[in-house]
Amino acid sequence: MTRINENFLKLQAGYLFPEIGRRKRAFQQANPDARIISMGIGDVTQPLAPAVVEAMKEAVDEMGRIESLKGYDDGGVGYEFLRQAICENDYKMRGVDVDVDEVFVSDGAKCDTGNMQEVFGLENVVAVSDPVYPVYVDTNVMAGRTGPAAGEGRYEGIVYMPCDEQNDFVPEPPDKEVDLIYLCFPNNPTGAVASKKQLAKWVDYARLNNAIILFDAAYEAFISDSDLPHSIYEVDGAKDVAIEFRSFSKTAGFTGVRCAFTVVPRQLKAQTKAGEAVEVAPIWRRRHCTKFNGVSYVTQAGAAAIYTAQGKRQVRETIDIYMSNARLIRETLGEIGYTLYGGVNAPYIWLKTPEGIGSWEFFDTLLNKAHVVGTPGAGFGSAGEGYLRLTAFGRPESVEEALDRIKAIS
Numbered sequence: 001m002t003r004i005n006e007n008f009l010k011l012q013a014g015y016l017f018p019e020i021g022r023r024k025r026a027f028q029q030a031n032p033d034a035r036i037i038s039m040g041i042g043d044v045t046q047p048l049a050p051a052v053v054e055a056m057k058e059a060v061d062e063m064g065r066i067e068s069l070k071g072y073d074d075g076g077v078g079y080e081f082l083r084q085a086i087c088e089n090d091y092k093m094r095g096v097d098v099d100v101d102e103v104f105v106s107d108g109a110k111c112d113t114g115n116m117q118e119v120f121g122l123e124n125v126v127a128v129s130d131p132v133y134p135v136y137v138d139t140n141v142m143a144g145r146t147g148p149a150a151g152e153g154r155y156e157g158i159v160y161m162p163c164d165e166q167n168d169f170v171p172e173p174p175d176k177e178v179d180l181i182y183l184c185f186p187n188n189p190t191g192a193v194a195s196k197k198q199l200a201k202w203v204d205y206a207r208l209n210n211a212i213i214l215f216d217a218a219y220e221a222f223i224s225d226s227d228l229p230h231s232i233y234e235v236d237g238a239k240d241v242a243i244e245f246r247s248f249s250k251t252a253g254f255t256g257v258r259c260a261f262t263v264v265p266r267q268l269k270a271q272t273k274a275g276e277a278v279e280v281a282p283i284w285r286r287r288h289c290t291k292f293n294g295v296s297y298v299t300q301a302g303a304a305a306i307y308t309a310q311g312k313r314q315v316r317e318t319i320d321i322y323m324s325n326a327r328l329i330r331e332t333l334g335e336i337g338y339t340l341y342g343g344v345n346a347p348y349i350w351l352k353t354p355e356g357i358g359s360w361e362f363f364d365t366l367l368n369k370a371h372v373v374g375t376p377g378a379g380f381g382s383a384g385e386g387y388l389r390l391t392a393f394g395r396p397e398s399v400e401e402a403l404d405r406i407k408a409i410s
Contacts, residue, residue, distance in 0.1 A: 007144045012153060016134055016379035017041055020363075027367055037402040039329075040373040042188070042347065042391045044253045045398075046321060048302070049314035052252060055305035059298040070297040076289040078105025078261065082300045085307040086261055090246065096233045102265055102281065104288055105295050105303075107258040109218045109247035114139040115291075116214060116243060116262070117180070119283045120270065124179035127159040129171050131189055131380030131387070133216070136182040152382035162383045163190060169341060169350070170194050173205035181206065183232075184216040186223060189380050189389040190350040191342015196229045203232070206241035212270060212280070213238075218247040218260075221319055223345045239265040243280070250347065250393070252306045252315050259295050259303045322347050325399045326392035332403045336410050347392040350377070362388055370405035 020040055028036060047053075062068040073079045083103040091098040106112050114135045117126075122145050128136050137158065140146055147156025154160060159178050161171035169192035170185075183202060185194040206213050213232065220230040232238045244263045248254040264281040272278055295303075305311045326343035333351065334340055343349040351374070353362040359376035366372045366388075377387030394402070 005142070007142050010141050010146070010148055010155070011138060012149050016375070019379070020373065020375060023364070023367065024373055034371045036367070036371050036373060037394065037398050037405070038373045039390045039394055039399070039402055040375040042250065042393055044250060044255050044393050045395045046253055046318045048253050048257070049306070049311055049318065051305045051308055051311035051314055052302040056298050056302040059301035063298065073105075073294040073297065073300065076292055076294040077285065078103065078295065079297065079300050082304045083261070085304050089307045091231065091233065094230060094234060096231055098233065098263055099266065102263050103261055104264065104284065105259065105261045105300065106288070106292065107260065107295055108249065109216060109245040109260040109262075110135055112245050112260060112262045113182070113214060113216055115287070116284070117143055117145070119280065119287055120180060120212075121273075125157070125159060125177070127161060127174055127178040127181045129163050129183070129187070130160040130382060131163065131377060131384030132182070133184055133188050134380065136214075153378065154382055160381070160383075163187075163192070164383060165341075168192060170198055173201055177209045177211075179211050181211055181213045182216070183213055184218075186219040186346035187342070187348075188219065189348055189375065189377065189384065191344070191346035191348040193223060193225070193228050193345045195227070196235060199229060199232055199235045199238070203235045203238045203241060207237060210271065211241065212268070213242040215242050215244045217244055219250060219346055220246070221251040221315070222323060222347050224323070225345050228345060233263075240267055243268065248303050248306065251319070252303070253318065254303070257299055257302065259299050321396065322392045325394060325396060328399060329390055329392060329403065333406065336407055343392065349390040349392065351388045351390055353386050353388055359385055359388055365409075366406065369409045370402070372402045372405055
């Protein structure tokens, strides 16, 4: 008899974004003439940078010539030309020493944050922020690292760290020992950003408790405050205890192209049951190369073009468009009485719903009355109830129209 992995049966309801899509489709079918503006899912709307497009065109031409044809990359971990560009531009320029062999190129940070848990034992205790990006929780549920659903979007066996207005949506280390800690800054969904001092607390906690931090920095390019760290490795000692995830999706419009990378420091170690210290990087390399054959050469050539002088300027212009949207959202909705967080060093705005109105109820109100789609905070965990996430990734004219519609119903 073939048996199903019953851990999947623990998952509560549907995944957040398909549920948003279902409600959106149902409304559109009932109201075929309505023009819906999406400010919910964080998908990009600006085209790829011209430098990226040209590099990819050139790479396609190379693939069409026998003398320049490329097959598999360097063992599935990424071509060295891209990994070297990452080390030089994302880390060395910020005073961080990352070696090319510590960089693993992949097709998405979402995939990597979900897959990384596979290299750690099921007995590890996981800690997550609440609200939380769903993939951190759901993949650990699928693996069997949790108990059953405990209500309010939570699961037994996971340590939840509430993030709210009192702590500026940046969690404090727990008062108990945990083993794997998911942190995301700039944060999805709240838009909060941790200072170097705040991250140092986490590094100290991880070193004291032999824990490992899984640090999602997918939105670091949106940080404009020069005092804020872009990488957890800007904190002394972090390479001993942290894995960092980065993505080109929102930074350079690669949501439909797919390219990202993960840094697993050489000195990072975990323990066997017998207490032996084992390097994590070789184990991740084995898992990565066993299940993944690498990102296409054309895609990696495009990603490398982001680091050219032209590419940097063009990508910054795109980020400036999105952050201008964020500023407009904050100013417009703030003027009509909404309480908002984020949107300053992050492309997400965390909006507090009106008193007494739940996040899904407010989602439905915006959809039905303004034909605008946001993301209900409750979909990110129990502490997200009473909030709605808005993204700044729309086209400027669409964002302006959406704000006019929201003002009209407020």
